[in-house]
Amino acid sequence: MIKASEIMAATNAVRDDFEFAGVTTDSRAVKPGELFVALKGGNFDGHDYCAKAVALGASGVVISHDIEQLPAGAAVFRVQDTLLAYQQLARAYRRRQKGLKVFAITGSNGKTSTKDLLAACLSVKYNVVKTQGNFNNEIGLPKTLLDIKPDTDIAVVEMGMRGLGQIEELCRIAEPDSGLITNVGETHMELLGSMDNIAKAKSEIVVDLPAEGFAVLNGDNEYVLRAAALTKAKVVYFGLGAGCDYRGSDIATSAGGTTFTCTEKATGKSVQVHLQLIGEHNVYNALSAIAGAACYGVSMEDSARALATARLTGSRQEIIYIGDITFINDAYNASPASMEAALKTLAEAKKAARGTGRTIAVLADMLELGAISEDAHRRVGRWAVEYGVDYVLTYGEQAAYISDEVQKLGGKTRHCGSRQEAADNLRLLAEAGDIILLKGSNSMQVGRMLELFK
Structure with a gap:
């Protein structure tokens, strides 16, 4: 439980003392007795959902500007900055x-x-x-x-x-x-x-x-x-x-x-x-x-x-089997270091399988690399050849450099104009026994290749 007095001490808000069952910023997931903090972002404003949060059971709200009328009995804490208040409350709760x-x-x-x-x-x-x-x-x-x-x-x-x-x-x-x-x-x-x-x-x-x-x-x-x-x-x-x-x-x-x-x-x-x-x-x-x-x-x-039994958060080297094809879904994010590690892992997986299947890397852009982006993507292409990847499929503006480098070094590759085109090519290319790596920055949504492939 979190007392209203703790909220006031952490955020300088004013309110009579009582308890909340928890704190949330998601109006869709409010539980009875919780405090709803109305955060504001570039494309949303939690203040627009305060009434909904109270209707779903929230006992109070934290706001920074006027809102529509709330149902009777809901506590209202007014602060200058709701995000700062949320952080102050978390720190106070941690100290408790x-x-x-x-x-x-x-x-x-x-x-x-x-x-x-x-x-x-x-x-x-x-x-x-x-x-x-x-x-x-x-x-x-x-x-x-x-x-x-x-x-x-x-x-x-x-x-x-x-x-x-x-x-x-x-x-x-x-x-x-x-x-x-x-x-x-x-x-x-x-x-x-x-x-x-x-x-x-x-x-x-x-x-x-x-x-x-x-x-x-x-x-x-x-x-x-x-x-x-x-x-x-x-x-x-x-x-x-x-x-x-x-x-x-x-x-x-x-x-x-x-x-x-x-x-x-x-x-x-x-x-x-x-x-x-x-x-x-x-x-x-x-x-x-x-x-x-x-x-x-x-x-x-x-x-x-x-x-020995630990599991990782999804899309981080998640092994998925579709028929006789093995996917390594490592598509949550990507950097030069993690790309090299993933390609090395792909090679290790092929060696461990001891079968006749090929390795295919489906690679998309690594973002936020600035001036080193072209060089970094070309390095990925060189690593793909160095680690013996049998075929490289790419999509994304920067990933074109990966394919270009693979081609220069004599490897098999194709650069696609979209994720859908890459999926279409993968369906034609993949065979039983293949091991397929999915890797790219999160916003490139390489993991969705699994849905498209199915």
Whole structure:
């Protein structure tokens, strides 16, 4: 329950004291007794739905300007900025949870997968709340914090960003006790301009961590390593390098996933880990989860058991079978690093299958790369040839550079004018036993190829 007095303290609103069953910003999902916060965006205004929210059971609303008449008895909290009020309320609610630990995660690639894996490992020992889907921004983070229950021990929250200062702002809301940086890559190059700026933006997650907290860092990434000098927290490294506190080795891929050995530097102990996921990048994600969970007393053995059955948020290396064809749906988002990892995974999947089927990569634009976009897409084309992809289908303005590079290097490829055209070509091209990768930036909707193909 959330008291009206807490809302007033967090937002400077004025109202007599009583309790709400929860907080929501979605008028379509209001539950009886909840408080509805009327957020305003470029294409919507939650103030237009306050009456609907109350009709569905909301006991009160938070607004910033006059609205239509509400049913009698509904509480009205008037503030200057409803988004700021929502964030202030989430921070106040987080502070109310005595003993709660907040573990924040960011990175150019793999943060959502790492969030899922870390939450799985911590759940062996604790009651855990985690970011749902990829609600990792200034609206999604407060939602996660407000989902915390009185018996929650650890909240694992994902933090995304598109510019300098944004993770710092999210940290002011969540006040994390520990932070994890998966890697630093070229994602958001268009907005940040350089790898140095991307590294600086990601490092904001560890700057204000308490001395008793933990900064879990990728020990193999030169840009992540810089963050160690910016934090008072205890630094723990994960990776494949010999100096890492939690080091992976003996990586093997099979049709059932990936197996590797994790060694703890401090004790010399090792454990074998099996993932129902393919690819070296998922080894990194798993290592970071093991390292993060170990900071809170979860043994490597317990983490390994949790990882053996862990599942990722949809459209992240989701394996789907349609007839005798295997799809690797990794279409949620794309950057140069994740593209290379996906193509490498495709090659590993073919090797593990030991069949006669071919590999086909359906690739669309990687967005927000700015001046490096053409070069980055051409690199993807070179990687596709290097990793032995049998056929590359592309669509999107920038993805044309992928096909052009594949063609220059003698590979088989076709660039299509639309997703529908790519689907039509895929239906003609695909045969039993093929393994097909779907990959591109989220707005390119490569995952919809599955519907079109069916």
